[in-house]
Amino acid sequence: MSELKILIVDDDPVTRSMLKHTLNAHGYLTAEASDGADALAKMAAETFPIVISDWNMPNMNGLELCEQIRKHDSEGYIYTILLTSNNAMEDRVKGLRAGADDFIGKPFNKDELLERMAAGERVLNLETREALIFALAKLAESRDTDTGLHLERVQRYARFLTQELVGDPAFADEIDEEFIQLVYQTSPLHDIGKVGIPDSVLLHPGKLSKDQFKLMQSHTVIGADCLKGAIAKSPKAKFLHMAHDIARFHHEKFDGSGYPDGLVGEKIPLAARIVAIADVYDALRSRRIYKPAFSHERSCEIICGDAGSHFDPRLVAAFERVHEQFATIAERFSEPSELPGSAEPKELEMVH
Structure with a gap:
């Protein structure tokens, strides 16, 4: 009963x-x-x-x-x-x-x-599992006090974008209701590997040196390796496999210029391609210690301009159809310190 x-x-x-x-x-x-x-x-x-x-x-x-x-x-x-x-x-x-x-x-x-x-x-x-996942992600994020409600926003962006892909023949074999829910649940773990990045790099107030940036890039591998251990204990847990893919591959780029593995196109797992857009949009919209916030309009221009290079162009097309929902989420889950400002083009390097 x-x-x-x-x-x-x-x-x-x-x-x-x-x-x-x-x-x-x-x-x-x-x-x-x-x-x-x-x-x-x-x-x-x-x-x-x-x-x-x-x-x-x-x-x-x-x-x-x-x-x-x-x-x-x-x-x-x-x-x-x-x-x-x-x-x-x-x-x-x-x-x-x-x-x-x-x-x-x-x-x-x-x-x-x-x-x-x-x-x-x-x-x-499954919300009990989701709460645990989110708590772990928050624990890693707590070392960086400048991220605000980043996780809350990213998982909502990712869900809206995934839902928009339902019915697209190109993704019919991958996206169902379970996939949508798993993306929502596991997307907060995309930066779990930052728990292994030293404060001197994670909280650096300016542009990272070449060596610092290489160390920052390693958060993808650190996070994936942590999740591999969990997968070894529960190999049939789909959410762990998706969390691994998101953690390792969300900084890959569609043209192969991303990291850590330089994957190209559809070799990048779909969940990671989705979270890549959600993560970059939020980074653009948010104030950081190295940049002010971008407007929604400017953020959309940047993402659409990177279709085919940074992002899967089919996902960018879906983003264009739901960009207003992204703006609503950004406003609803914003904090006073994250109000839009302006930024120079040279600062884009930091969020890409």
């Missing part, structure tokens, strides 16, 4: 009543909303780990509700299920792109509903 509180969103009171009866009978607590706008109002006042929403509703439909849930984000993950008779593949892709986690056919089957709920609970239970 579960005690999760579920928000049921449907403009049809009969459907709401049937869903409520079924869920209550199996130990779930429920609340109701008549459309997306009503749901957002209730979610602003109360926490709902799972939302079941009809697709077609007046005022704000289920797709728009999913988009708003992902755009505004929350302290805990909100598992969203769309109740729909739109069963064509293109409709499912559209729903996933909007941020839906699962679908239930309409009219719903009781047994299917309960199994979908159980699947949702399994995903939500």
Whole structure:
């Protein structure tokens, strides 16, 4: 028996009543909303780990509700299920792109509903693992007090960018809902290797010397080696393999000029290519001891200008479609010390 509180969103009171009866009978607590706008109002006042929403509703439909849930984000993950008779593949892709986690056919089957709920609970239970991952990443980051809410922003940028790739045939064999969640969970570990970088380099207030920069580059290998040890203990843990790839390869460049291995193009793991854009965008937008913050517009110009050289051009195209969400995240998770300023072109070397 579960005690999760579920928000049921449907403009049809009969459907709401049937869903409520079924869920209550199996130990779930429920609340109701008549459309997306009503749901957002209730979610602003109360926490709902799972939302079941009809697709077609007046005022704000289920797709728009999913988009708003992902755009505004929350302290805990909100598992969203769309109740729909739109069963064509293109409709499912559209729903996933909007941020839906699962679908239930309409009219719903009781047994299917309960199994979908159980699947949702399994995903939500992964938040315990996510909290541990984030705590480890924060521990490494704590040595550098100039990074602010960098980890919080990067994982949200990465999730938005990954969700935008859903439905792209080029990534159909790699990206599914599990991949999206794993990118979100493991992206904070991208700089875990900085725990092994001396303060004299990590906190250096100016441009690094050649030897210092080489030492700084080694954080990718240090982080990957740490995670290799964990993989040896749990070789089937997918999140550890993805965390390893992100830690080692997020400074590789699409044209092969990156480090530590000089990988080219698609030889760079997709998760690392995604985090590379998220990490650089945040570095550009953030004030550092060696540079002021860049504006959103200037940061976008730099990233788009590096398509095909630093970044996978297909990911840059996706970034261009969701850049406004990046700006929203940057503003929401900013601190007074990270307000935009201006920077000279010579300072770009430090963030690349």
